[in-house]
Amino acid sequence: MQEVEAPIEQPENFSSSGASEIQEEWWTSLNDPTLNQLIDTALVKNFELAGSWEQFQASIASVKVQRSFLFPDIQAEARTGISRPEPDFAGGENSQVGLSAAYEVDLWGRIRSGVEAEEFRAQASFYDYQAAAMTVSAETALNWYRLVAARKELELIEEQIETNQNILKLLRARYTSGQIRAVDILRQEQLLESTRNQKIFFETNVTLIENQLAVLLGTPPQNFTKIPEANFPELPALPQTGLPLELARRRPDLKRAYSLVLAADRDMAVAIRSKYPSISLNLSAQARSNDFNSLFQDWAYTLAGNIVGPIIYGGRLNADVGRTEAIKNQRLYEYGQTVLVAFREVEDALVRELKQKERISTLEKQLDLAVKTNKQLKLSFLNGLTDYLDVLIALGQEQQLQRDLINARQELIEFRISLYRALAGSFDTERETQIEDIEYLEE
Template sequence: MQTSCAPKLQDVKAPIQDPQEFSITGTDSIPEKWWTTFKNPTLDSIINRTLETNLQLAGDWQQFRAALATVQREKSFLWPDIEASARTAISRPEPDFAGGENLQIGLSASYEIDLWGRIRSGIEAERFRAQASYFDYQAAAMTLSAETAITWFQLLSARKQLALINKQIETNEDIVRLIRARFTGGQIRAVDILRQEQLLESTKDQQIVYETNIQLLSNQLSVLMGRPPQNDISIPADSLPQLPELPQTGLPLELVRRRPDVRQAYNLVLAADRDMAQAIRNKYPRISLNLEGQMRSNNYNSLFQDWAYTLAGNIVAPLIYGGRLRAEVDRTQAIKNQVLYDYGQTVLISFREVEDALIREHKQKERIKVLQARLDLAKKTSDQLRIEFLNGLSDYLDVLLQLDEQQQLQRDMIEARQNLLEIRISLYRALAGDFGYEPTESSQVN
């Protein structure tokens, strides 16, 4: 039973200005499992296994289950509390305690009438917190899938960088042998050999860096998949996928309704609202009923012959609590306002993440075009300088510097393409809603 003496639950609007449409939009729709847009079976398999075996995600699911149990606990207060009691005693000497009650069995029940909806407000608050916990789990799953994809792309990029650096080392070793041969003919200076060997050692240093990165990224991927990093995992060789078409950004309000972190913040606001309602209703009188039934006897044979019961009704109304109840209402109202502002901030951050990803992708594509133009010019310049050097028209230092720049641009191009894929992942993460993932029985951690 509820009355209108307490605030009712209302829809919550973020305390922000009405947002305009996003600056850029595409045409492709985002599937629930956003990573399938890359059309790479290896990536699909790795993310699916990670979602099933990641320990942190499994712990987040248990947190959600705990929140559901809390809801059931609060709902139990709508039912009477029934307790059974039994008591037995032996009195000696018996003549001195002839009228004593040595055996007693009884039942007692107590029930609070939820006249103002105080208990139901508490149930609603915990239900909203459970929903928030569920969306927090979905947000964690989204974050985990994005982190796994980024780690996998970084691993592929490191492997590609290592393959490139190995070719550059071969090229630099061939050039060292070539200029040494020309040195014996007096066509080159000794310092040019030293400079070329210095470039060779520099590329070998980069080789060590990429070999280290491959091992570290493999360890990171193992932990994401819930496996010890020292255990070998089979990760097939693959190439970086092509960038899919730009997805539709949709309307900002649609983003608010589908992003799990925003929905989690929204449910926390609703939970805080119900906490405040419960605090208000704590100021109202409480009515409870108590029923007790007992059977007493001096021996087991006559125990069930007589019984007695007591039915009592209680009403408790707060009178003087030193302002404690009023202070609790003020506290819960302040907390509600706090989480409301947090919700608004979460919405603003979600909008910013979309805009940031759109701008970064647009500019990264421009940067890749510039890098490609620089790389093409570097190759042409390097070829021209080699011809001039062979004809005695150019100093070898010019050839060396140009070769170093060309090799660095080749490495920068791989890194730029990897960064473009990571930016797209951040866009998918900013736009996509939860993909409704829930662990199966086989993926539960015992």
């Protein structure tokens, strides 16, 4: 395979890197058996992925069609007829059989260039399938941990509702003794209804995420089996980012864009070589007879050669060369853009994970302070030293920080998945192990 460099500046190393080597099946790094099972199911049953595989099968068939032009076309012919009255057609031909062969000599390599173009397009289709498999695996992982987060938020909001109900009972008891104002009860009721409203939101979110997971797994949402509760995984060490240009040899979307550049280059070669003369050979053998019984006694053979050279085509051939050259340049710039986007995705994932860890640390400190503040305000309120509004505000802040922390931890996992997705190469699926036509595409 010829080398084509992306039209970009020489990139420097990524801003940071870990020590652990990234696995081909990147999700196994998270050590989550449930996730492993979900992704294995999705890779087999997802319909979009299955459709992408069939598109690859069609591209393989196109290669075989194009390769057939390298060999002679051979066909058999048979024809018979009855003429009446016989005496008037004594010299006519009533029966005929024959074989004919046509072959174009690929003197300039035009046909071979067409075959290579189709092979590169088939490679691009295969890498497109691998990129689709990567997308399915990543989307399955993202939705699984969104479901974990939504369930945790629902569990937390139920605890907060119970807490707010208990506080409301306490306030009503103190109101009867004249220790607090009616407005404090109203404010607590408002907080309680607000948490109930959020419970409805999280219940809806859990169901919607389960429906999305069902579609990814190729299952009707109404048939989806509930997945047991789970916790967030402990993130492993940061993976190695490697050298930037190694992504071009690893990521299937970059290999797809590269293959399309090579296919466009071969298309341009076909257009250029179409300006040269073409040589074709034709061989035919025929047996003719008025009597079917003596049909194969006499044979006639014909061998012919043709040379066709373009002279005046109204500039059509030159225009086709210009068109294919422009498409080749377009594919080259698209390849460069794809490489740049890949670099950006890695850098984005790295900085997001780094900053998200800082954010989680800050949220944990805020929550700890909020818990201590709320505890002190409750004691002051019970001793009649502070207004309940301060307690209410502190309680609302503490509960919001608890929800924010769950959301932040879920986002951290999403950023790690984005990093794996940006760095990981292709991985073999069950379909790839069942077909031999892939072997020549990967040579």
